[in-house]
Amino acid sequence: MTSPFNIIAVVQGGRLAYEALLLAASLRATNPGFAGRLILAEPQPGPHWPQDPRLPDGPLRDRLAELGAEFLPFESRVFGNGYPYGNKIEAVKAAPDAPFLFLDTDTLITGSFDTVRFDFNRPSASMRREGTWPTIELYGPGYAATWKSLYDKFGLEFESSLDLSQPDEFWQRYLYFNAGWFFHASAPTFGSRFLDYARQIRDDRPEELVCQEIFPWLDQIALPLAVHSFGGGRPGPELDGLDGDVTCHYRTIPLLYAKESDLAVQVLEEVALVKENRRLLRDWPQVKQLVYQNGGRRARALFDQNDLPPREQMIRNALKRAGLWLR
DSSP: OOOOOEEEEEOOSSHHHHHHHHHHHHHHHHOTTOOSOEEEEEEOOSTTOSSOOSOOSSHHHHHHHHTTEEEEEEOOSSOGGGOGGGHHHHHHHHSOSSOEEEEOSSEEEOSOGGGOOOOTTSOEEEOOOOOOSOOOOTTSOOHHHHHHHHHHHTTOOOGGGSOTTSOTTOGGGSOOOEEEEEEESOHHHHHHHHHHHHHHHHHSOOGGGTTOOOTTTHHHHHHHHHHHHTTOOSOOGGGTTTTTTSEEEOSSHHHHHHHSOHHHHHHHHHHHTSHHHHHHHTTSHHHIIIIITSHHHHHHHTSOTTSOOSSHHHHHHHHHHTTOOOO
């Protein structure tokens, strides 16, 4: 059994609140003895928010509390509405000083965390990613020069971050994560460094990045640097349950039905049909159409889950043609 740790996610009014309900409900359904805290970090009104980002008082907030979620207010001092992906960084910085697993709110818990062997002193993050950054120009610096400039900027050793089984100048040779989950032994310690790196990359990038577009990938650019700085790296087989049979970062309900496991569909439908959840989730069009009106089953029938199209855009286009794409 793994040592207790906290789960941190970001909640706001609107879509994220419904996703948080699925996250909290699936956690309690699959891990009834979870010994840590489920912390929903909530940005507070301020100059980086044109409107109040908080989840209003009401039945949805009450239900999250009933499921054991704790709300953690935090100030958006660097990012806010202008770069929503940055809110996860500031949320982690504001969290209690304890081992943590950050999860994007659009994550479903499908199995027991007791099967995941965390080493919180060796941080890691999700490898469920594509080669989205950097974009290599014909006469510009390559992957190695681009990434090495960042390691040099922060005084980090570069060579040990490389996957030498991958060829030189192939994107998978270089440490690159999806920020849908990551963990470490101390939330404020990790969050502070993650924030420092992200802010410096935004405000004072190396010369090799001058022609690179850093948004919306800034969190994914800074994350491998933070992980490496604490002695972490790529996840090993002991973490296979993350993005496996323990967590599912589904991103949208249509994509969950189209491409995720039978287990993920089963857990989604079971928690969505709980009376206390159903009366709230039926107000969210994604769940209303895909779960309660059986659109998800039609979406799933469009694809062979063992032989999916090679690019996600092809899946999205097929869902749109069928009138089953909702965001």
